Amino acid sequence: MLESRTLKLFAPQLADPRLWHFNRHSLNKAVYIGVLSAFFPLPGQMLLALIGALIFRANVPMALGLTWITNPLTSLPVFYAAYYIGAKILDVPMISLRLIGRMIADFSLWALSDGANPFITYKGTVSISAFSLGITILAIITSIICGLAFKAIWRYKTVTTWQKRQSNSSDKLPKP
Template sequence: MPKKFIKRFSPNPETLKAHPHLRHFGQALQNPNLWHLNRRSAAGAVAVGLFCAWMPIPFQMLLAAVVAILFTVNLPLSVALVWVSNPITMPPLFYGAYRLGAFILQENVVEFKFQLSFAWLAKILETIAPSLLLGCVIMGISSAILGYALLRLFWRFNITKKWQRRNKK
C-alpha cells in the first residue's frame, strides 16, 4: 500500500533526470538506489524532503536533490516533499519557526509591516535572521525525525498486515 501510494504521487524519474538543474549531476543520477522505492529509501527521502522544506532559502528542491544524492535515498520523493512549504504555506511555517527561535533565544518578537524592497528585506533579516534560522533548523530536524519514524512504522505496519492476510489464506 505505501509503495503504490508513494509511486502514484512521485514525479517521473525520466523527467527529473532531464531537468535542467539536475542534469549537472551527470553520473550521480544513474545510481539505481536513487530511484528505487523501499522502506529505507522512502523514509530517508521523507526526512530529507521535510528538512529541506523548512530551510528559508531559494532552490529548496535543488538542496533536497543534492542531499538525496549524498545519502542515496529516493530522489523523486525527497524533491516532491519540499513542496510542503509552498508559497501558500511558507508564511505561517516560517513565522512559526521565527516565533520558536525567538522563544528559545529569549528575544522579543519583532512586529513589522511588509514592504516590497530589498532595503526593507535586508533590514528585517538583520533583526529576525538568528531567530528564524534557529527555529527553521529545529523544526526541520524535528519534522525530519518524525516523518522518518512515522513512515518506517507505517510501512512496517502495512507489511505486517499483508503477512497476516497471506497466512490466513
C-alpha cells in the same frame, strides 16, 4: 529533463537505478531529506534535496516532492512558528504575522533579482538569529517525526499484509 545545466552536473549520478526504486530504506531516507530541505527558506530547496538524495542514496522523486511541504500556502505559518520558537529561546521580541508575510514577499522578490535585500531592509527590526534557530529546530524535529511516522506506517502495512497472506494461505489448506 537533462536540458538544465544544473541537472547535467548530476546526470551520471542520476542514472543510478537505486535512486528511483521504491523500497523501505530509500524512501525512509528520502522522507528525512525532503522534509529537512523543505524548511530551509531558499529558492534552492529542491537542489538541496537532490544533493542530499544523491549523497545518502535516497529516493529522488520522494525527496524532491516532499520539499513542497513548504509552499506559498504553508510558508507563512511555518515561518511564523519558526520565528516564535527562536524568539522564545533567545528571548527576543516577537514580530507580527503581517511583518513575516511582508518579509516572505520581499525575500521572494529579492531571490528573483527584483527587489531590495531583505537582510538590509529588516536589519534591527527582525532577529535573523531567532528565525535561523527556530527554522533549524523546526526542520530537525519535523523531519524526525515524519521519518519515524513513515517507518511505523510502513511496518504496520507490511505486518498487516503478511498476516492477511498467512490467514489466506491457512484457509486454503485441507482440514484434517
